Amino acid sequence: MTLHHLVEGPASAAPLLLGPSLGTSYALWDKVAPELSVSHRVVRWDLPGHGGSPAGLIGPGATVGDLAGLVLALADSLGIERFAYAGVSLGGAVGLHLAVHHPERLDALAVICSSAHFNGAAPWRERAERVRREGVGPLAESAPARWFAGDFTVPELVRAHREADPEAYAACCDALAAFDLTDRLPEIGVRTLLVAGREDPATPPAHLRQIADAVPDATLVEIPGASHLAPAQCPQAVLAALRAHFDGVPRRGMEVRREVLGDAYVDRAQARQTPFTARFQDFVSLCAWGEIWTDPTLTRRERSMITLTALVAGGHHDELALHVRAARRNGLTVEEIGAVLLQCAVYCGVPAANSAFAVAQRVLAEEPGEPGEPGED
Incomplete structure (x- = not known):
């Protein structure tokens, strides 16, 4: 048995695994994963007993290490050796465990609304006992207040909480109760991003700052208006942070x-x-x-000349004005820009070049000491 999961994006793209929070499903990533899949092979998974994952994957006394093992087994089943990873809350704890104990598998890590510890073992043991006694229904009723700021909610995630298997949910609580990597954080060598929701009562920004201060060269981003499930409440802000972190190119x-x-x-x-x-x-x-533009085969000066020619030929005057400024920034002189436009007169036509000279003259007139009157055909 493996974790229930959804794979999105090109099979040849760099793998990115997304982990959920306790009580949710991979639907937590619905507003983020499709955009990330443009440049990654995104694999989002469900916790045991949540969404479509079998409850029997873990039992009483489970650890975050057990969950991390299930994630590695999933990656192995998909032929993924190394991957980037992002996780929320318990999913983030899984990422921290992987970074400490299996760094050879990670290319980069993002930990969202999570912690190196979760306020001690006692509250989680009490929650596990309550769920084993009463089921998850009572907790599901209060989930929106714990997960979201203001009146915002996501009914599908609340429903996933209500439908979670009580024994598997309790086992996840056991894992949180036993989790504390505070002393191991300085060992993390993978490139790490921490994302905090400023309105998060469960793992407030101070928890993410603690990780950021301990992990070498880590980056911390705080999202205004976000509570515990930031990818659902503030998806664009989370998406921007993850893109900047994971997309090196x-x-x-x-x-x-x-x-x-x-x-x-x-x-x-x-x-x-x-x-x-x-x-x-x-x-x-x-x-x-x-x-x-990063290909070293041509210089930026040469690329500017080619770009000017293409824009003149296409009649894209707004872009032409932008790239006349760029050409100056890339080292072309006024005379060289004029020579490019004169060349365009031969191969793109005199009317096209006439319009281009007018645009360029207007742009160059903004520079001190340059001619200010447009030429006429």
């Missing part, structure tokens, strides 16, 4: 984009980004800036 692409186009332009573009345009922005960062 897009991150480098964003650096190059800023170097060529300037911070002001990129900041405006990012501010205008919406869920509708987010994947396009990622595509631009990944392909145009993360792969083409």
